Amino acid sequence: MCDNQFTVKPIGYVRSKIKWTPRHEYNWDGIVSEIVVDSSLTEALYRLEESSHIIVLCWMHKAVDPDKIAFKVSYKGDPKRPLVGLFASRSPHRPNPVGQKLVRLLKLKDNVLQVEGLDAVDGTPVIDIKPYIPGYDSAAEATMPPWSDSR
Numbered sequence: 001m002c003d004n005q006f007t008v009k010p011i012g013y014v015r016s017k018i019k020w021t022p023r024h025e026y027n028w029d030g031i032v033s034e035i036v037v038d039s040s041l042t043e044a045l046y047r048l049e050e051s052s053h054i055i056v057l058c059w060m061h062k063a064v065d066p067d068k069i070a071f072k073v074s075y076k077g078d079p080k081r082p083l084v085g086l087f088a089s090r091s092p093h094r095p096n097p098v099g100q101k102l103v104r105l106l107k108l109k110d111n112v113l114q115v116e117g118l119d120a121v122d123g124t125p126v127i128d129i130k131p132y133i134p135g136y137d138s139a140a141e142a143t144m145p146p147w148s149d150s151r
Contacts, residue, residue: 010125030116037112037126055101069093069094099120
């Protein structure tokens with residue numbers, strides 16, 4: 001096990017009408033929000049708008065609660081589903097609360113990205129942005145356990 005510490009620096013922040021959400025079941029599909037990237041990084045966004053979708057990595061700062069980290073959780077927080085290990089779930093209560101979401105890029109103007117479907121509340125730190133590459137970011141033969149669903 002590595003005992004090294006390191007720092008993750010936000011590259012920007014989410015601007016959203018959603019200020020808080022009590023559960024992760026909130027339907028984010030139609031939610032439009034903005035990612036305001038640090039202006040010193042504007043050049044790094046060059047030609048990103050040519051992609052229809054991007055992958056956004058966020059630090060789920062409001063989900064960090066050391067008392068809620070459990071090694072086994074109900075899948076999707078649904079007690080009717082079986083318990084699974086934390087790393088077999090998408091629980092926001094994690095040792096490192098990194099969120100990843102594939103979103104539609106609607107518009108890029110200067111250092112502001114307008115996106116649809118980002119499941120992050122207002123003020124969430126963004127730690128990276130990557131273009132979605134279909135052949136690279138999807139697994140043609142991926143399988144899921146029967147107790148899960150495809151979303």
